Amino acid sequence: MPTYTTVNKKTKKKETLFMTIKEMEEYLKKNPDIDILPGKPLIHTGFLRGESKSDGWNDLLKKIKKTNPRSNIKLTK
Secondary structure, three states: OOEEEEEEOOOOOEEEEEOOHHHHHHHHHHOOOEEEOOOOOOOOOOOOOOOOOOHHHHHHHHHHHHHOOOOOOOOOO
16 A cells, blocks of 8 residues: 655645545645655565575576566576
C-alpha cells in the first residue's frame, strides 16, 4: 500500500498516511488544505547486499534465454 507524506497548507503540519490511491484521491477532495509532498521512490531489487543469488534464479534466466535466443540476458554470479 502506498505511503504518502502530506502537509497542511495552513498549519504546515506534516503527516504520513498509508492508503490506496483511490482513498488518497477521496481524502484530498475532502481536505483541500492538504498537499502531498514529493518523495523519492523505494526500489527493491529483491537481493540484499552480500546475498548471493540462488541457482533457481540462474535456472530461470537459462529458460528465458533458451526461449528468447536473441535476448541479452546474462547469468548472474
